[in-house]
Amino acid sequence: MIALLKITRAVSAWCIVLPVLAGATLSCQRDTKTTAPNVVIIYADDMGYGDLAIQNPDSKIPTPHLDQLASEGMRFTNAHSSSGICSPSRYALLTGTYHWRRQHGIVGAFGPPFFNDGDITLPQVLQERGYATACIGKWHLGWNWNFTNPPSGKVTQWGREVSYYLPNDVSWDQPVTGGPTDRGFEYYFGDGTINFPPYAWMENDRLLAVPTEVMDIQDIGYETKEGNWEFRPGPKVPGWNPYEVLPTLSEKVVEWIGSQTEDKPFFLYFPLPSPHAPIIPNDEFDGKSQAGAYGDFMYQTDWVVGQLLQAIRDKGWEENTIVIFSSDNGPERYAFDRGEKHGHFSMGPLRGLKRDIWEGGHRVPFVIRWPGKIPAGTVSDKLVSQLDIMATLADLTGTALPEGAAPDSHHFLPELRTRPEQFPQRDWLIHNTMANRWAVRQGEWLYINDNTGQHSAMPESFSKLRGYETFATPGLLFNLAEDPEQRVNQYALKPELVESMDRLISEAKAGGYLIKDD
DSSP, X not given: OGGGSOEEESOOTTOEEEOOTTXXXXXXXXXXXXXXXXXXXXXXXXXXXXXXGGGOTTOSSOXXXXXXXXXXXEEESSEEOSXXXXXXXXXXXXXXXXXXXXXXXXXXXXXXXXXOTTOXXXXXXXXXXXXXXXXXXXXXSOOBOOBSSSOXXXXXXXXXXXXXOOGGGBOOSSOOBSSGGGTTOSEEEEEEOTTSSOBSOEETTEESSOOOEEEOTTOOSSOOSBSOOOXXXXXXXXXXXXXXXXXXXXXXXXXXXXXXXXXXXXXXXXXXXXXXXXXXXXXXXXXXXXXXXXXXXHHHHHHHHHHHHHHHHHTTOGGGEEEEEEESSSOOTHHHHHHHHHSOXXXXXXXXXXXXXXXXXXXXXXXXXXXXXXXXXXXXXXXXXXXXXXXXXXXXXXXXXXXXXXXXXXXXXXXXXXXXXXXXXXXXXXXXXXXXXXXXXXXXXXXXXXXXXXXXXXXXXXXXXXXOOOOOSSXXXXXXXXXXXXXXXXXXXXXXXXXXXXXXXXXXXXTTSSOOOO
């Protein structure tokens, strides 16, 4: 059990400092109702920095519920995901560990777990603290599927032949291990990943229905409202309708919150499948934005957040619930056309988008609300990472972190620290998506060890629209305080700074770049 491990951070599990900016108060009780706040993390998928209307004055997408959440809490304008893509950022959030200590890529269709069995997760430590824990939504961190055959299907997709599993290649009558319920979540409900097989609902460690058909990627059976389906071939249950995914998850979240009781705090991780492609807003949300179907899908995403927040209000738990909202990475490549066509820039003023180590790839919306504890309507430009959520929540909930847990996590609210000397403020952060390109942020400076931060090719028309130039130096150096759009390369002007920042990358990688299986 986690509790048997040596405590290295946070306070005793039953002695909590509930920090209040107006004056901290000390409470050492055994009543979890009064000492342990509920915790909710809402994690959008491919939502850009500029898709949060409150921080984009030129937004064409209303986000009233998220704007209200931000107005009631603290909004971070310099917050980052660990990676510019999905699975790695999710792993980092749930473990407080840089994704590149494990791997760079996403978990593929029917892929194995991103985790090692020895990894310590946020839900595990909160469960040990006495929390009810649930994950509802997109997992995309792998399972140990039970295969009866190698993948026997073949299809041409994106110009190459790919192999995929057919329904008879998988044994569906056994529990599927390695997923959420083996990582500290007592309850899971979701479809795994909306554009990956199996296309079916899973509850805990079993599918609710056996997938007996195959998703035909040439004929999904429905039309997207923008962009492509992005579906991978594989098993599906008969009648699977992608348009039902987001509404079903919304209903399940409200239902789960409603089933909780006052005598036990809860941790809810709600990883949304939106506004990730396929871009499929339900009909009642059509035309709710001025940014096309994506804008409408983002509006629906905001509406779903509103349903969750209302469920908390209906239970009377708003004052004792910490709510965190963020996104796993920047917007998908459709954002280029959206900017040109609709004048809505999902990356906001930032350069780049999903996959990039340009700021637009990993600087993401980030809001935290805890009424009465975090001052309403505040904005912070402090450098924070989703890696830091684990250490911060452990401290705010009085939860002990075992030795070796959350090795890359820092407390991101210094003014809420219970023991400031144990929580040095973050002053540098590694940015990375793929294995061949790295960046480091230190103070106001950002260094990239290549002549570009691009992994997603930017169309020439968009580059011209924004007035971007390419660079020829072997590395890049920007002062983000003066140049947040990363236009002025100072690499040749500050060789000593470049050398020292490049050394930070090397030292970080050498400190555990590849972690061996436990």
